[in-house]
Amino acid sequence: MLTSLLNQTAPTSTQNTAEPVVKVEGLNHYFGEGSLRRQVLFDINFVLHPGEIVLLTGPSGSGKTTLLTLLGALRSVQEGSLQVLGQELRGAKPSTLVQVRRKIGYIFQAHNLLRSLTSAQNVRMALELHNGLSPQESQRRAETMLAAVGLGDRVHYYPEQLSGGQKQRVAIARALVSHPKLVLADEPTASLDSRSGREVVTLMEKLAREQGCTILLVTHDNRILDIADRVLHMEDGRLESQPIA
Amino acid sequence: MSSLFSFIGRRIPLAWLQLMREKIRLLVALAGITFACILMFMQLGFQDSLLESAIRFHVALKGEIFLVSPQSNALIAMNTFSQRRLYQALGFEGVRAVSPVYLGFALWKNPETRRTRSIFVVGVDPSADLVDLPGLTPDELEEIKKADVVLFDRRSRSEFGPIAQWFEAGQEVVTEVGNRRVRVGGLFEMGATFGADGTILTSDLNFLRIFPQREPGLVDIGVVQLQPGVDPKPLLDQMRALLPEDVRVLSRAEFIDMERSYWEEGTAIGFIFGLGVAMGFIVGIVIVYQILYTDVSDHLAEYATLKAMGYTDTYLLGVVLQEALLLAVLGYIPAFALAVLLYDLTANATLLPIAMTFNRAMLVLGLTVSMCFISGAIAVRRLRAADPADIF
Numbered sequence: 001m002l003t004s005l006l007n008q009t010a011p012t013s014t015q016n017t018a019e020p021v022v023k024v025e026g027l028n029h030y031f032g033e034g035s036l037r038r039q040v041l042f043d044i045n046f047v048l049h050p051g052e053i054v055l056l057t058g059p060s061g062s063g064k065t066t067l068l069t070l071l072g073a074l075r076s077v078q079e080g081s082l083q084v085l086g087q088e089l090r091g092a093k094p095s096t097l098v099q100v101r102r103k104i105g106y107i108f109q110a111h112n113l114l115r116s117l118t119s120a121q122n123v124r125m126a127l128e129l130h131n132g133l134s135p136q137e138s139q140r141r142a143e144t145m146l147a148a149v150g151l152g153d154r155v156h157y158y159p160e161q162l163s164g165g166q167k168q169r170v171a172i173a174r175a176l177v178s179h180p181k182l183v184l185a186d187e188p189t190a191s192l193d194s195r196s197g198r199e200v201v202t203l204m205e206k207l208a209r210e211q212g213c214t215i216l217l218v219t220h221d222n223r224i225l226d227i228a229d230r231v232l233h234m235e236d237g238r239l240e241s242q243p244i245a
Numbered sequence: 246m247s248s249l250f251s252f253i254g255r256r257i258p259l260a261w262l263q264l265m266r267e268k269i270r271l272l273v274a275l276a277g278i279t280f281a282c283i284l285m286f287m288q289l290g291f292q293d294s295l296l297e298s299a300i301r302f303h304v305a306l307k308g309e310i311f312l313v314s315p316q317s318n319a320l321i322a323m324n325t326f327s328q329r330r331l332y333q334a335l336g337f338e339g340v341r342a343v344s345p346v347y348l349g350f351a352l353w354k355n356p357e358t359r360r361t362r363s364i365f366v367v368g369v370d371p372s373a374d375l376v377d378l379p380g381l382t383p384d385e386l387e388e389i390k391k392a393d394v395v396l397f398d399r400r401s402r403s404e405f406g407p408i409a410q411w412f413e414a415g416q417e418v419v420t421e422v423g424n425r426r427v428r429v430g431g432l433f434e435m436g437a438t439f440g441a442d443g444t445i446l447t448s449d450l451n452f453l454r455i456f457p458q459r460e461p462g463l464v465d466i467g468v469v470q471l472q473p474g475v476d477p478k479p480l481l482d483q484m485r486a487l488l489p490e491d492v493r494v495l496s497r498a499e500f501i502d503m504e505r506s507y508w509e510e511g512t513a514i515g516f517i518f519g520l521g522v523a524m525g526f527i528v529g530i531v532i533v534y535q536i537l538y539t540d541v542s543d544h545l546a547e548y549a550t551l552k553a554m555g556y557t558d559t560y561l562l563g564v565v566l567q568e569a570l571l572l573a574v575l576g577y578i579p580a581f582a583l584a585v586l587l588y589d590l591t592a593n594a595t596l597l598p599i600a601m602t603f604n605r606a607m608l609v610l611g612l613t614v615s616m617c618f619i620s621g622a623i624a625v626r627r628l629r630a631a632d633p634a635d636i637f
Contacts, residue, residue, distance in 0.1 A: 069633070108553075117262060126554060
């Protein structure tokens with residue numbers, strides 16, 4: 001395990017010279033109003049470099065998901081600076097936030113697939129945000145992507161006909177099909193048994209390495225620490241960078 | 246707009262697929278919309294039929310200009326005016342003939358059960374070519390020149406007795422109208438109206454025999470027939486200027502309109518049917534709103550996911566409104582078919598002229614679509630809850 005990590009540090013260090021995918025400086029965040037106002041994020045600073053796989057760990061309520069939703073342009077930045085794919089999100093217009101979201105692949109804790117759509121149609125929903133693909137072409141790409149996650153024979157299945165691991169793999173296909181530069185994953189293994197969880201993470205790693213995209217993965221799951229280039233740890237809304245133990 | 250109606254394009258038709266996925270809910274929704282549609286169809290149908298039946302006699306009268314008393318509102322509420330006005334009208338250039346029409350209600354005795362019921366009695370000059378009704382022949386008009394002979398509207402309500410069957414079987418049909426013994430000398434077709442359950446047609450002389458208290462010089466309608474090719478418009482103006490105030494001069498359209506507006510505006514009927522349509526409309530809004538609200542609530546996490554992926558609020562708004570539009574169209578189709586069927590049943594049961602018309606079909610379609618859009622517009626407020634930051 002150590003050797004594999006050492007091998008991976010080489011490409012990472014060369015990529016560090018490139019423009020960072022995410023750059024966070026002095027980020028604070030609060031919930032509530034008036035006397036109920038409570039700070040949940042304290043002076044967060046970090047960067048994510050192209051091609052990195054970074055894990056974000058920490059106990060429940062430490063602010064991991066809040067940080068992730070800020071990065072995903074799902075929440076307005078209140079204080080500090082947050083740049084995602086070169087775009088400053090603080091004070092960004094709602095339409096800019098929508099544009100940024102389209103460049104990010106998001107994988108949720110629950111699979112959140114659309115129940116009324118088949119696997120292929122769910123994946124196509126991500127492709128249709130980017131204009132210019134014919135229905136045939138987007139269907140072809142969706143099917144290729146599903147084959148890549150090992151569901152080539154499940155393209156016409158509805159979510160309710162799939163197992164938990166299969167659903168999460170469709171969600172991964174959906175997040176990665178349009179080749180985003182940044183993938184945000186919120187505990188993607190939480191609802192899976194250890195074997196499917198492992199499979200899902202390995203798959204994410206493999207695809208991310210192939211596409212050269214950056215992954216920030218929020219997790220409680222210690223079993224998957226080995227895929228990470230770096231681990232960030234959060235405690236009470238503060239970030240502490242940890243060397244991999 | 247393009248994202249509102251993306252189902253037309255080559256995108257995945259999410260609204261359609263979502264509706265089709267929940268078959269039972271879809272059926273319940275469609276049943277509700279269909280019910281509301283049929284309610285509107287029936288109310289509008291009855292109203293049109295009432296107005297249509299009310300003017301049937303007017304349409305059957307052959308004439309270009311009509312004289313009535315200023316106090317007359319409708320066939321069931323006529324006042325008389327002096328016949329002299331009619332002869333004055335004959336003096337205008339271009340007038341070919343004038344003819345009086347007498348109207349009244351009398352009690353008809355059902356010859357089978359001996360029960361009486363109020364019947365509409367029309368008296369016309371049988372030698373004037375005045376009335377154009379199906380089944381009315383010159384021979385029959387000849388027949389009513391005889392004393393105490395009447396023609397019976399075979400589409401009168403059945404409570405007047407099996408007159409048509411008896412007559413066609415060759416049986417002599419004799420009964421009493423008012424206190425006068427009459428014989429049925431023929432049949433014609435007009436149909437019951439909301440004002441009159443049945444009609445008999447007879448000569449002016451026989452009319453005065455049935456209504457001995459009526460003075461022969463006082464008539465209900467004066468029909469003015471013009472020479473071929475004469476424009477009624479200048480004549481109308483001349484007559485209005487020259488005839489005294491105790492008579493109203495109406496064009497054919499105004500004469501028909503007088504009756505129509507009496508029923509539509511002068512009675513509670515227009516209001517009642519309007520209220521019925523409004524009820525259907527509101528019931529429809531409530532049903533569609535319930536369905537769409539539940540649908541949005543059920544898909545909240547999915548919609549939030551779409552937002553997190555970069556779909557706009559407009560797209561989601563479009564999905565809900567498309568669902569509303571699809572529900573409207575899908576609910577309308579069976580309602581249309583059932584309404585045609587119900588019109589048929591109603592027409593047979595009531596002898597009222599009720600049938601599907603293009604205008605009404607379009608009106609109800611428009612009402613249904615706006616009904617579903619209003620519900621959709623209320624239901625989209627629920628979309629605000631689909632906030633990806635709150636859900637994950």
